[in-house]
Amino acid sequence: MPYAELTITIPESVWISEVSRTHPDTRFRVLAATANTATGVARIEILGENPENISEKLREYDTVTDLTVFETKPEMNRIQVETTVPLLLTSLQESGVPLEMPFEVKDGQMTFEATIPQETLSNLGKTLDKFGIQYTVERIQQETESDSLLTERQRWLLDEAIEHGYYDTPRRTTLVGLAEDLDIAKSTCSEVLHRAEERVLKEYRNGDDTISSEFAMFSD
Structure with a gap:
């Protein structure tokens, strides 16, 4: 079963892409997430300088319908975000790829790692192309049974x-x-x-x- 590592460039139309590009040194650690065709909910840690200010800026996005702050520290805010544009999550779910949590988004990009069947990996590429999501294949290797x-x-x-x-x-x-x-x-x-x-x-x-x-x- 192949192990794949991809760098996915999140479309600029998605709020987390824009805000992470505006704050390239800040890391957005997604702890949990779920989505359907219309809405998505994600639990996120904002790690970096002035996380409270970034949380407030997120409220200004029309696609962010609700934001709840659960924990605040000098360089960390833990929030829950509801959005009407869960493009990244729906594209991954449609391809049948299990998304392992947590994962991080930084400067508009996320690194995706998974050990999945070849057919599912092919479906992932087709689905990302369908949604116009750019990606770079960093590594694909066949894992042996002893390494699985x-x-x-x-x-x-x-x-x-x-x-x-x-x-x-x-x-x-x-x-x-x-x-x-x-x-x-x-x-x-x-x-x-x-x-x-x-x-x-x-x-x-x-x-x-x-x-x-x-x-x-x-x-x-």
Whole structure:
């Protein structure tokens, strides 16, 4: 099954594209989202300088019908947005591609990563073309069965964490230090590592059914 990494350029007509281009250093981290043909709802973290001002600017868009602020910090606002133009979400849903959360939008672009069947990947390209959404294929590779446990991004970050001593005892780096060294957000680093660790531990537990019986033997 192929692993694909695409950089999707969000059309300028979409509000998140325009506001992220106006504030190119701000990251819009989409935590959850759903959409149909008419409306869309997204839970978003605005990460950067003056997030409250950006939240207020979002209210000015005609396509943003409702905006609720859930949490405010000096460089983070967590909001929920309702919109009448969920173009990006509907295009991905129509192609049958599961959108893994969270994902980030920055300066009008988002990076899409997925391990999906070849037919679904082809449908994604056709659907993006249909909606006039530009994209660049950064990487496509066929994942072997032995590599299918983790995504490419998860393997990369897990390897980097090991190399930087994040799993050493005592640790040679912190989560913040690892994120800074790799030039990624702390929240993204934590999320990707957690998902990788979850998959590895569950696979280990599922594949080691003899442990409980061995302990039972010695318990007598």
